[in-house]
Amino acid sequence: MxxxxxxxxxxxxxxxxxxxxxxxxxxxxxxxxxxxxxxxxxxxxxxxxxxxxxxxxxxxxxxxxxxxxxxxxxxxxxxxxxxxxxxxxxxxxxxxxxxxxxxxxxxxxxxxxxxxxxxxxxxxxxxxxxxxxxxxxxxxxxASDEVRETYLTKLVSGEWTGTMNLTEPAAGTDLGAIRTMATPRDDGSWAIRGQKIFITWGDHDLAENIVHLVLARTPDAPEGAKGLSLFVAPKRLVGEDGSLGERNAITTVSIEHKLGIHASPTCVLDYDDATGYLVGELHGGLAGMFVMMNSARAGMGFQATGIADRAYQQAAEYAAQRLQGPVMDRPAGTPIAEHPDVRRLLLSMSSKIFAMRALGVYVGDLLDRGHDDAETRALGEFFVPILKGWTTEDAIGVTSDAIQVFGGMGFIEETGVAQHYRDVRITPIYEGTTAIQSNDLVGRKVIRDGGATAGRLFSLIDETVAGLRARDEASRLADQLARAVDAARRSTADLLDAGSSRDAFAVSVPYLLLLGTLAGGWMHAQAALAVLSSGGAEASRITAASFYGAHHLSRVQALAEAVAAGEIA
Amino acid sequence: MxxxxxxxxxxxxxxxxxxxxxxxxxxxxxxxxxxxxxxxxxxxxxxxxxxxxxxxxxxxxxxxxxxxxxxxxxxxxxxxxxxxxxxxxxxxxxxxxxxxxxxxxxxxxxxxxxxxxxxxxxxxxxxxxxxxxxxxxxxxxxASDEVRETYLTKLVSGEWTGTMNLTEPAAGTDLGAIRTMATPRDDGSWAIRGQKIFITWGDHDLAENIVHLVLARTPDAPEGAKGLSLFVAPKRLVGEDGSLGERNAITTVSIEHKLGIHASPTCVLDYDDATGYLVGELHGGLAGMFVMMNSARAGMGFQATGIADRAYQQAAEYAAQRLQGPVMDRPAGTPIAEHPDVRRLLLSMSSKIFAMRALGVYVGDLLDRGHDDAETRALGEFFVPILKGWTTEDAIGVTSDAIQVFGGMGFIEETGVAQHYRDVRITPIYEGTTAIQSNDLVGRKVIRDGGATAGRLFSLIDETVAGLRARDEASRLADQLARAVDAARRSTADLLDAGSSRDAFAVSVPYLLLLGTLAGGWMHAQAALAVLSSGGAEASRITAASFYGAHHLSRVQALAEAVAAGEIA
The missing domain is CATH 1.10.540.10 (Acyl-CoA dehydrogenase/oxidase, N-terminal domain)
Known part of the structure; x- marks a missing residue:
């Protein structure tokens, strides 16, 4: 090994x-x-x-x-x-x-x-x-009680694993183009026929059965996404007593040779009248799939944060151990971590990672609290595409920085740090690309409620700014956060003016990145306030917040300028 | 194939x-x-x-x-x-x-x-x-006439190829730590002993001989980089008549397994009293090596631009051919290039590439003109680390964007677009990391002349701003460029205030990126002026300049904020 x-x-x-x-x-x-x-x-x-x-x-x-x-x-x-x-x-x-x-x-x-x-x-x-x-x-x-009893219990016990079958060769982002067909049988089951691609963990030898959640069209269904239904289709059929029977008619045609995550098998699955069972309403397939997808989208935020942190840890350890050159006024044999620019790279990475991590915790908590309160729920849902889109996009840069800390050794595969740069590159793509996240954000979360949820978020940030202003040590961060939230307000107004037009969707990704970067600064600000309120012993958290304010939060103004421009014709 | x-x-x-x-x-x-x-x-x-x-x-x-x-x-x-x-x-x-x-x-x-x-x-x-x-x-x-006649002529004719031997296991960025030893022999040649790593094209089967340019220490030489001398050491020894003799005592110990540029053999070379000949002055090895390195540094700018453009071309072609989904008011079956966000990605890439390309031409020309004029030479040398550092850093994002255009297909190695993302990652590392470029810029090109060369550059940009202001169509770009050059002036003043301190070198990379981004905007501005002056037929160049102004040039302010902060303690 x-x-x-x-x-x-x-x-x-x-x-x-x-x-x-x-x-x-x-x-x-x-x-x-x-x-x-x-x-x-x-x-x-x-x-x-x-x-x-x-x-x-x-x-x-x-x-x-x-x-x-x-x-x-x-x-x-x-x-x-x-x-x-x-x-x-x-x-x-x-x-x-x-x-x-x-x-x-x-x-x-x-x-x-x-x-x-x-x-x-x-x-x-x-x-x-x-x-x-x-x-x-x-x-x-x-799911129905029957599906719950047969499948859900086995998933929760960890005996079986699950997959998500959406994409087809001609239907990626455009789910409405799905052509896999499910035909009803007399016994209440469905015969599923078609090919699904990019099925993560679509086959493997870790568990005795795999439950595929499949989006398919049914005979005489409406055109487009509104004609899709959801089915469970197990790798091995399940007897009435729950015992495993023969293989279902699902074949793993091939697995992909990918840039990264090599140990995650990405399968092409062929359904040749495979047996499936309807989950949820006929033609209501997207509802269930969206529950799974929302969970997976938040999960992508955690994945990107995790990969970024692993890359950071590896770089930080190397920088602490690699001795080279005199460093400013320090003698030869000083760890490269003491070089001003290596320190900058490490702080850049760690301050981004903290922001991502804190946002993950905050959003996880919001989604829980949203069960009981509509405004909180709206805010949680507002943040899901931001958590997914911003974290995954920014994580790429963190893994790239980790390679930079290693210098030439970072480009050598044996060092292991290049793996993170390869692995992380899928995260802004799967479970909905960043464009899909930003369209969700702009279309469903900003324009639909006329900016009400965004406005509530900005008011919360205002409160944090006020808290920072009450402390001299935090006045610079207070100014930076205040200017950032002002820019976010302007950008939101720009988007609302544009409405559902090309001008809005041509800058929806910069807008999403703006809100993610702002949210990251807000997370740092709250952390800094907590540290200052408790006596300020954890100086490294203040340093991280200051670094984020000067190097990352400053990007908000630049993104606001891009948003203001709309589509460049 | x-x-x-x-x-x-x-x-x-x-x-x-x-x-x-x-x-x-x-x-x-x-x-x-x-x-x-x-x-x-x-x-x-x-x-x-x-x-x-x-x-x-x-x-x-x-x-x-x-x-x-x-x-x-x-x-x-x-x-x-x-x-x-x-x-x-x-x-x-x-x-x-x-x-x-x-x-x-x-x-x-x-x-x-x-x-x-x-x-x-x-x-x-x-x-x-x-x-x-x-x-x-x-x-x-x-080189001496003898070395020119024996080696240089064969390189120019393309019969032999050349390499650059600096790095050793314990001497990467820190050349002063080089331990390879050259001992004089009675016949005027030198016996070279030591191990060199990361030797690009250090061995291969494309030419009958390879000329290694080797940095080594000599007996009783001063400590550090000032004790280094330069040698040529051929793979095969050369007779007095120019005929190829036996193999020199240089062994290819291994080649690296790298993230990218797999067809460029990166060798570990062992010198076991290999025969070499002094090039230039004893203890003056860095002078010749710096000529090579400067040429290679500009070359890295062209490499990064080239890889970025290949990635862009592949993405643009895919986007024009891939039909999926309805796009805003366009029906299903529209190429994804018409999606507002795919168009944004493509414009982001192409406008960056044009800026890089134009800067390469401009700097190439400056370096020529600098032969006859000290101020022009200073400006050319000012731009070498910017061309190398900024182009290579920004090219990473372009290759990443190309993957994004492909969506899931981009992550599959067979698509080929991931190769550019892997290949390009070495460019901000070799021939001097971005930190080395930025230290060169800040230490030798800005602080040493008290900001004089930087000031001349900013005046040139002012002239372009004035030219833009004379045209209504370009007023927005004029404002953007004017604000960017103001920010650059502030940042330069900040650096001069900091002097050769940690505060300067902790933000030297953001400063380099600021100047590169500004220079890119200046290139676009000059191109736009040329188009407008000639009647404005090439609308796509105006679009590119406008896009660069809103999406990329806007980053200058953010970088200036980072520079102003100095080292975050």
Whole structure:
């Protein structure tokens, strides 16, 4: 086995975020006191330990050996199957599942941390978990009792895994073009025929069965996306007593040779009148799929944060150990971490990662609280495309910076740091590209309510600015955040003026990145306020906030200028 | 052979740049009327044809098969040796060489185009050319008649190729730590002993001999970089009559397994009392190496521009052919290029590439003119680290955007677009990292002359602003450029205040990127002025300039804020 870089789960950062950063114990609030942030610390400590000791060591082999298709079956590198069993046995699948599905129903703020740890330690492996978890949430929301009993229970127990089957060769972003056909049979099942591509973990040897959630058209269905229905189709058919029967008519035609996440098998699946069962309403397939997709979109934020952090950790360790050259007034033999520009790179990376991590916790918590309150729910949904789009786009730069810290060694594959740059590149693409996220944000979250939710967000940021202004040490950050939120207000007004036009959608990605960058600054500002309020012992958090303010938050003005321009004809 | 993406050399862009964009026929001016931009068009047309038909088709095999080390010898994929012979026979090595070395002495503005074409069509192949060309310039500047006759003539004729041997395991950026030792022999030659790493094209089977330019220490030499001398050491020894003799004691120990440029063999070379000959002054090794390095640094700008353009071309072609979904008010089956955000991505890429390309031409011309004028030479040298640093850093984003245009298909290696994202990642590292470029810029080019050269540049930009203001159509761009140059002046003053301190070197990279971004806007502004002055038929150039102004030039303010902050403690 090739050695992977060590992984140090950022458990302390999560303790700070869950307990202090937002001025309230998020866990205690979310669970009505059943759990506290301290309890969460224990859960995350155990998860981190598992991620570091079981998942992280498999990462390099996952990249170098990768998933392989042999005689129609996908095989993972040695150790993956054992790791998955251990993952299930330790209860980490059940931890993700809601109580209504028989899971632990952990608060979203804790699940953000779990998501990061699994992805940071082994992003390819984590996708199997992520899709299974997403399917659990989808089936819990829309499936019949029968489907719940036969499939959902097996997913929650970790015996089976789940996949998401949307894309076809001629239907990627455009779901309305899906042509896979499901024809009803007399026994209540459906015969599914068609080809699905880009099916993550579509086949593997980690579990005895795989449940495919398939979007398909039915005879005489309306045209476009409104004619799509959702089905479960298992890899192996299931008897009435729950026993596993013969193989369903689903064939793994090929797996893709990808830039990264080599240990995540990306399958082309052929459905040759495969047996499926309807999930949710006929022609209402998008509803269930969107539950899964929303869960997966937030998950992508955690994935990008995790990969970025792993790259950062590797770079920081190298910079601390690599001795070279005299550094300014320091003698030869000083670690390169002391070089002003290496320090800049490391601070740039770590301050972005903290912002992403904090936003993941904040959004996870918001989505929980949104169950009881429409405005909070709207704000949570407002943030889902931002979390997905901004985190994944910015994570690319972080992994690129990690290579830069290594210099020439970073370009050598044996160093391992290039893997993160390759792995992370898929994150702004799958589960909806950044353009799709930004269209969702602009069309459904900003224009539809006339900017009301955006306005509420800006008012919340104003409160933080006011808090910062009350402290001399934070006046510069207060100014930076105030100017950024002003720019966001202007950009929002620009978009509302443009309406659903090309002018809006030509700048929807810059607008999304603007809000993500602003949100990151807001997260730092809240963290800085929390530190200052408690006596300010954690100076590194103030440094990170100051760095973010000068180097990253300043980008908001530039993005606002792009938004103001609309489409350049 | 695996099919490569087609390559369309941007010959028209070069015709515009050489003849119109700067308000003068650069070629006629540089050659005193011997050649004109129209002649250059023919040369570039032929070069483009060669690049597209001979070099580009080898690109994918170069990536997929790569260079291989077998029994101590490096072999390239089929077709590379034939391509190199054809390249030499067509005169493209001689074209690069100065007249004093027996070359064609083409103006730097034309050589910028050649450099881009070779790199765009096949970046790995182009490195062999680039290092050979760099060594030609170095030997021409500092070598004795004997070395010129024995080695330089063979390089210029294309019979042999050249390499650059600086790095050692413990001496990367810090050249002072070099430990390779050269000991004088009685016959005037030197015995070289040590290990050099990261030697690009350090061994191969394209030419009958390879000339290594080696930086080494001599007995009793001063400590650090001032004790280094330069040597040529051939792969095969050369008899007095110029005939090839036995192998020199240089062994290729291994070649690296890299993220990209797989067809460029990166060698570890072991010198076991290998025979070498002194080049230039004893202990004056850096002088000759810097000639080579400066040539290579500008070359890296062309490489990054070339790789970025190849990625762009591939993305643009895909976007024009891929039909999917209804687009705003357009029906289903519209090419994705019509999607507002795909159009944004393509314009973002192409407007950056034009800026890089124009800057390459401008700097190539400046360096020529600098031979006769100290202020012009200072400005040319001012721009070398900017061209290298900014172009290579920004090219990463362009190749990443190209993947985004492809969506999921971009992540599949067979598509070929991911290769550019992998290949380009080395460019901000080799020939001096971006930090090294920015330290050169800030320390030697800004602080040393108290900002005089920077000030002259800003005055030139002021003139362009004034020209834009005289035209209503360009008032927005004029405002944007005026604000950007103001920000650059503030940042320069901030740096001069900081002096040679950590505060300066902690923000030297943001400062370099600021000046590169500003220079790119200035290039667009001059192009737009030229188009408007000539009646404005080329609307796409105005669109590109407007896009650059709103989306890219706006970044200058953000970078200035980072510079103003100094080191964040």
């Amino acid at each position: 090739t050695e992977s870089s060590p992984y140090r789960p950022p458990v302390e950062d999560y303790a700070f975020l869950l307990k202090d950063a937002f001025g309230v114990d998020l866990v205690a609030r979310a669970t009505g006191g059943e759990l506290s942030a301290d309890d969460a610390g224990e859960i995350l400590g155990a998860a981190g330990e598992f991620a570091a000791s079981v998942l992280a060591p498999l990462e390099r082999d996952g990249d170098l050996v990768g998933a392989r298709l042999d005689d129609g079956a996908v095989h993972l590198p040695g150790g993956f199957a054992e790791a998955f069993r251990a993952f299930v046995d330790a209860g980490w699948i059940t931890a993700e599942a809601p109580v209504s599905a028989g899971g632990d129903g952990l608060p979203g703020a804790i699940r953000a941390g779990l998501g990061e740890f699994w992805n940071a330690s082994n992003a390819a492996f984590a996708l199997c978990w992520l899709l299974t978890a997403g399917q659990i949430h989808a089936l819990d929301a829309v | 695996t099919e490569s993406s087609p390559y369309r050399p941007p010959v028209e862009d070069y015709a515009f740049l050489l003849k119109d964009a700067f308000g003068v026929d650069l070629v006629a001016r540089a050659t005193g009327g011997e050649l004109s931009a129209d002649d250059a068009g023919e040369i570039l047309g032929a070069a483009g044809e060669f690049a597209a038909s001979v070099l580009a088709p080898l690109e994918r095999d170069g990536d997929l098969v790569g260079a291989r080390l077998d029994d101590g010898a490096v072999h390239l994929p089929g077709g590379f040796a034939e391509a190199f012979r054809a390249f030499v026979d067509a005169g493209w090595i001689t074209a690069e060489a100065p007249v004093s070395a027996g070359g064609d002495g083409l103006p730097g503005a034309i050589r910028a185009g050649l450099g881009e074409f070779w790199n765009a069509s096949n970046a790995a192949f182009a490195l062999c050319w680039l290092l050979t060309a760099g060594q030609i310039h170095a030997l021409d500047a500092v």
